[in-house]
Amino acid sequence: MTNDEETYLICAEVRDNDNVSMVPGTIQIACADCGRQVWCAPSGQRLLMSDEQTVIAVCNACGLKRMLEEEDEVEITIPPGAYGEISRALRQPPVP
Numbered sequence: 001m002t003n004d005e006e007t008y009l010i011c012a013e014v015r016d017n018d019n020v021s022m023v024p025g026t027i028q029i030a031c032a033d034c035g036r037q038v039w040c041a042p043s044g045q046r047l048l049m050s051d052e053q054t055v056i057a058v059c060n061a062c063g064l065k066r067m068l069e070e071e072d073e074v075e076i077t078i079p080p081g082a083y084g085e086i087s088r089a090l091r092q093p094p095v096p
């Protein structure tokens with residue numbers, strides 16, 4: 001991957017009455033394409049702040065749309081540490 005390529009971070013949409021995050025430190029941010037609120041866990045937040053690559057957070061629907069419509073290959077990533085975050089969270093009760 002080169003520095004001028006964009007990488008997409010697919011984030012789960014925040015649904016109505018869904019204000020509890022499974023992973024501690026998760027925040028709500030806006031999808032870069034449609035503006036809907038999505039969840040962004042700490043691993044994703046670190047990736048978005050990376051100086052080494054351009055990372056764009058999008059919701060599931062917008063990520064799929066980009067994959068289907070863009071002519072160039074679309075880079076989608078799972079942030080380093082995401083698997084550990086989720087597996088730890090699954091063993092604990094939800095936190096607000």
Ligand SMILES: [Zn+2]
Pocket residue numbers: 031032033034035036058059060061062063
């Ligand atoms: Zn979107």
